Each structure stands twice: as C-alpha cells, then as structure tokens.
Amino acid sequence: MNIIWSKTINPGDRWSGNVCRGRLVKFTALEAGANIAVLMYNFRNLSEHYNMPDTLKAQHTFYLKRGYALMSDCGRAMASIVEDELGWHDSISGYTTRKITDEKYGLTNYQKDSNNYLKSGQENFINELTKNGMSKRDLMPPINFFSKVEADPAGNLVYHKNHCPKEASVTIRTEMDIYLVLSNTPNPLDPKIFYPSVPVRVEILPAAPVDGLDFCVNFMPQTRRAFENTWEYNLLLGI
Template sequence: MNVIWQKVLMPGDRWSGNICKERLIRFTAEGDGANLGMLLYNVRNLSEHYNAPDTLKAQHTFYLKKGHAIISDCGRAMASIVEDDLGWHDSIAGCTTRKMTDEKYGFTSYQKQGNDYLKAGQENFINELIKNGMSKKDLMPPVNFFSKVEADETGNLSFCKNHCKKGAAVAIRTEMDVYIVLSNTPNPMDEAVNYPSVPVRIEVLPAARADELDFCVNYSEYTKRAFENTWEYDLLLGI
C-alpha cells in the first residue's frame, strides 16, 4: 500500500489533525523506549471522544493490543488495533504534567531554553486542542503506545523497562472520521532519570473497511457491538 502522508514526530513534539475513516495509521519507534500519547475525537461531534474506562471494561482488559477497538464514550468503535509488534500498550498511566516534568527532569522553560525546553504531555494535548476550539475540559487519559504498565495482585503499578525496542510498530485503522491528537512525551511512570528522547514515525495509508469477518470485529462480543454501533451511526448519517 502506498503511504498517503508521513511525518516523524520528534521528542517533545505534538501534532493533531483530521483523518477520515478507512485509513491505517502506523506508528514506528525510531529508538528504544518510545512512548506516544494519543487522544481521539469524532470529527462530526467533538464532544464524543475516546473513553479509556469503557474501552477497557467492555473488552475485559487492562491494556490494549491487536484486536481491541478504541471505543468512545458513546459506545462506538472509533478505531481498532490491526497491527502490533508489542502486544501491550498502556491505557491507564495518563500523561505528564508541567509540575511532574520539572520535578523529575529539572526545570526548563521556553524563556530560557527556547524550543529545547522539556515538554509535558498535558500541555501538549491542551495546546493542540485549543487549535480546534477546544480546551482543558476536553482532555482525558490518553492511550500510551509502546509503553507497558503492569499491576501486581495488590494493585500496585509498575513501569516495564525495555518493553519497546527500536523498529517496534503498532497500527490503528480508523473506523470513523476522527480528530487525532498526538504527544511524543514520556510515560508518567517511566523511571528514566533523563528525559526520554525517541522519535516516532507516523504513516497514513489506505485501509479496507472492516466487515463481519474482520479479526477486530470478532475479537469479542463487546468489540463487535462497538463496531455495530459505528456502522449504525454511519448508516443513519448516510456516510
């Protein structure tokens, strides 16, 4: 398949844009230890967004992998994970804040370091949302591609080192027209002393529409229901 568009998101950078349904968005780590935060919104109704609790609860999972749908707060499949080299992507750790970043990696600011100051995930997301007439109130926990956060029997969380190696890739297929927001900033639970600096390649390619025989559609009865909700939405809108 031919690449329609591509971009390398450098460490600390952010990006957002509208991507139509039936597209494959592939993310590739250009080094070890990548983390890419992602938010999704319905282009036609920005109040509908990726919902972590519903996505995890409906599919009886603690993390995301190939086969899982990325489900909105309206119960619809916004995207699905169709390629996955890692088998585990964090969906509970959230994103770094300005205070957390300063305390962990040392204080930096635009006034002193210019564009080289250390970015935080929360401010990156908010800055992109503002471009689209949104605000901090539209922020929610992101998917953290390439990161693995485990829980022990007592519920204590731990970040898994060395989970992502250079060249690891994950791809999502858009099931509806989406507004996507990306932040190449550290996972909040990453214990690395130095600010992780791993570029991530983004590629957008054409994709066939999911049908009744699709692997993701049939991952679970709840996943299929989310797809059916999206198909019904499209049918009623005539799209």
C-alpha cells in the first residue's frame, strides 16, 4: 500500500494530528527497547477519549495485542490493533512526569539545556493538547506501545527489559476520526538509569474496508459491540 504520511518521532519528541477513519497507523521501533505513549480523542467531539478502564474491563484483559479494540468512554471502538509483532503492549503504567524524570535521569531544564533537556510524557501531552484548547484535565492513562508490564505472584508490576527488538512494529486501524497524540518518552517502570534513546517511525496508510469477517470485529462479543456502537455513530453523522 502507498504510504500517505511518515514521520520519525525522536527520543523525547511529541506529535499530534487528526487522522480520519479508515487509516492504518503503523509504529516501528528503530532500535530495541522502544516505548511510545499514545492518547486519542474523537476529533469531532474532543470530550470523548480513549478510556483505559473500559477498554480493559470490557475485553477482559490486562494488556493489549492484535484483535483488541481501543475503546472510548462512550463504549465505541476508536481504533483496533490489526497487526502486532510483539503480542503484548502496556496499558496501565501511565506516563512519566517532571518529578519522575528528574529523580531518575538527573535534573535538566530548558533554560540550562535548551532543546536537549529531558522531557516527560506528561509535559509532552499537555503541550500538544493545548493546541486544541485542551489542558491537563484532559489527560488520561495512555497506551504504551512496545512495552510489556505484568504482575508477579506477589502482585508487583514487572517491566520486561528485552521485550521489544529492533524493527518490531504494531499497527492500529482508525475506526472513527481521531485526534492522535504521541509522546516518545520512557515507560515509567523502565528500570534503565539512562534516558532511553529509541526513535520510532510512524506511517499512515489507507486501510481496506471493514467487513463482517474482520478479525478484530469478531475478536470477542464485547469487541464487536464496540464496533457496532461506532458504526451507528458514524452512520448518524453521515460519515
């Protein structure tokens, strides 16, 4: 398929933009150990957003992989994971803050270090959200693509350091028009004492039409219901 748009998100960088439904968004780790934090909103109604608790509880999961829908707080499928070379993506660890970044990697700031200061996920997200009249109150837990975090028998969260090899990729398909926000910042549970420096390539491509035999649509009844909610929404809007 022809690539519509492509961009490399360098370590610490951020990006946001509107992506219409019926697109593939492919993320590729250009080195081992990537993490890219992702938020999404309905760009026709920015109050509707990706909702981690509903996505997990409705589909009876702790992590994300091929087949799962990324659901909004209105129970709609905003996007779905259609290709996945890793089989596990973190949904619960959140994003780094200024405090976490300073304590873990050392104090840096823009006044002293200019564009080389170490950015946090929270700051990156807020900076992008303000472009659309949003603010800190519009934040929520992101998806951390390429990271694996699981619970050990004692209930402690464990980060898997060697989960993501170089050139690993994951692709989502937009099921509605979304405002996509990206932050290439470390997973908060990554134990490395140096700021990870792994660029991630983002490519947007056209997606084939979704039909009743689609893998994601039929992944489980709860997933199909989220798709049906989205189809109804798009139908009533005439899109």
